[in-house]
Amino acid sequence: MTSSYMNELQPPQKVLLGPGPSTVHPRVLQALSLPVMGHLDPTFFQVMDDVCEMLRMVFHTTNFMTVPISSTGTGAMETACANIIEPGDSMLVCRNGYFGIRLADIAERCGATVHVMDTPWGKAVDPQMLKDELKKRPGLKAVGVVHAETSTGVLSDMKELVDVIHESGALAIVDAVTSLGGHEVRMDDWGIDVCYSATQKCLGAPPGLAPISLSPAAMDVVAKRPSKVQSFYFNLKDLEAYWNQTRAYHHTSPINMTYALREALRMMMEEGQENRINRHARVAAALRAGAEALGLSLLAEEGHRLNPLTTLSIPEGIEDAKVRRALLNDYDIEIGGGLGEFAGKAWRVGLMGESARERNVFALLSALETILSKEGYEVAFGASLSAAQRTIATFDDE
């Protein structure tokens, strides 16, 4: 008997239209495979500086402390909470999906007394509701809110929400995992105190790093806290000493992932951030039009629909896993299943970074039409495709 590990790895090229990872451009994969150098090599310090400079442009911030955390997005969520929260602090978390729930869980593990404000899945967090809630809860250290809920496909109005949070005197911790690079995230203009994301969604790099940015005021809170941060690995004061001119060793940086992030950010700069955000908007509009023409309803409320991720209702009588398996096996197309309340009820289609291409929308809609028809669902072949095409044609006119 031979073991599977004896085979050379030859992964097929998948079209990644799930909630992330998204497809990674060959240029980024090539950068990933460049020779390793040391984490204290001056040549690598320049790579680090390049990455920070571009991340600041993407977050629209002048915050010095804008760095990639050596983990995936969940690690950055933990970094935000572990550094800001001290034992005895209270934090309010706005929960309108799975990642809000996770944020509340993590804040609690970091020692916060956690209050939650729940919004039904599929709805955006309402600024007025938050304002009323905050009046009842004075003295909060921070309020956490998810900009783009990857579980529901909902985008909340972050500028308004941050204004409300600041009126209460709390710090605003914002999860931009699925929005950064796909929607506008203007950290300084909106006044966000702590904002984090991940590389494998709209930034177009593989999974494994998680950009975070903290305002000087937020870093001041971290610097002045009397208690130790409960995580050594995610301790921002030590990380700052590595990323600033001190270059003090903290942990061995994921060198090649940093190369890849640099290349992905360069590609974003070449395209232009506005162009990239427009591209995400255009392909998402096409997908929504096509899905509706196919009779699938959109689960995120109108006016608050995310572009990088669309949640679609699964038609009655159609078996979720079977359709996704057919897409993956027969078409090499991956889409995501529902999470939490939406498990078994929704498909999650990601059009992020390199995956946010018109050809992918056409391929997905055509494949879905074919598979659903085979499953006995009534399909007018080409109807969803032409709805998508019409949307794109019109969109170009705008």
Add this chain to the structure above:
Amino acid sequence: MTSSYMNELQPPQKVLLGPGPSTVHPRVLQALSLPVMGHLDPTFFQVMDDVCEMLRMVFHTTNFMTVPISSTGTGAMETACANIIEPGDSMLVCRNGYFGIRLADIAERCGATVHVMDTPWGKAVDPQMLKDELKKRPGLKAVGVVHAETSTGVLSDMKELVDVIHESGALAIVDAVTSLGGHEVRMDDWGIDVCYSATQKCLGAPPGLAPISLSPAAMDVVAKRPSKVQSFYFNLKDLEAYWNQTRAYHHTSPINMTYALREALRMMMEEGQENRINRHARVAAALRAGAEALGLSLLAEEGHRLNPLTTLSIPEGIEDAKVRRALLNDYDIEIGGGLGEFAGKAWRVGLMGESARERNVFALLSALETILSKEGYEVAFGASLSAAQRTIATFDDE
């Protein structure tokens, strides 16, 4: 003015002879750059299974819970402590270098009452001394000890130490960051309860993942603890559900790094673990002989010298940073400076994984002879080189 990030990244090929990262073989870099797939794609599940199967062989264990953590080695250290320690638990940490100090710091952040047993830098942890210490400290939850101290170049006798730890009833947490793949690590034979490492040293992959293994007894402690693990990201119970047949989503796995680790482990299997360990022993012996012929003394006590990492005293009157800079700039060779007590006093030369090659020993000794001579240090050209050659010639006869 143009920004540096506008340039294409073209890192020179460095010879990495520092404390890690070590040089990564082109086959591993190629695997790193294969197309991304989803973290819930059945094709990726097979990659995960392959990695676990090979990691078990490297740890010499049948432990089901043998997985790479999505962080560097420090994150795995934190994973070990955060999952085993509950508030109110006591832990003893054997400190004989920088990473023992770090382990004690992390254990404390995880809520342990930490006791320390200090051994001078350059010495191995003494089993009898530990036995005496443990008699004075009943009721410890765990004892942490570093197998291979990367800061001092010392290897401790892990089998004996684990026996002593178990006599006291505590769990043995072992840091094998710099030993795994370069020295024998026999988790089951030695009875280690929790053991962790990192990819960028003797395993030969880039930095960014950290293998960990827990015995069923240790996982039972994790499973039965009434309190939540303070870290969500490093929570082993949830990670187990992703790595076992449940495949429950926890975080987006660093896909490409997992490809690279798989390929690095395959290369280890092809070479044979015993051959690889012998290779590390042979090149380390050559380096030690050459360094002594050059008049540099070895800072780790005889009989406990690490093969993957050698600490050398810096001769009086020689400027540490200047020599390392010359090695890096004129020869593209990286070695490490001293950490903690050894800062400014020691060079740390890593011969790990792909870097553990005779040609690298020859290149380093020749370059060192040249640079030190220029700095006014008395050098008999070729003396250190021939000492290294003689050692290798003899070593082959054994």
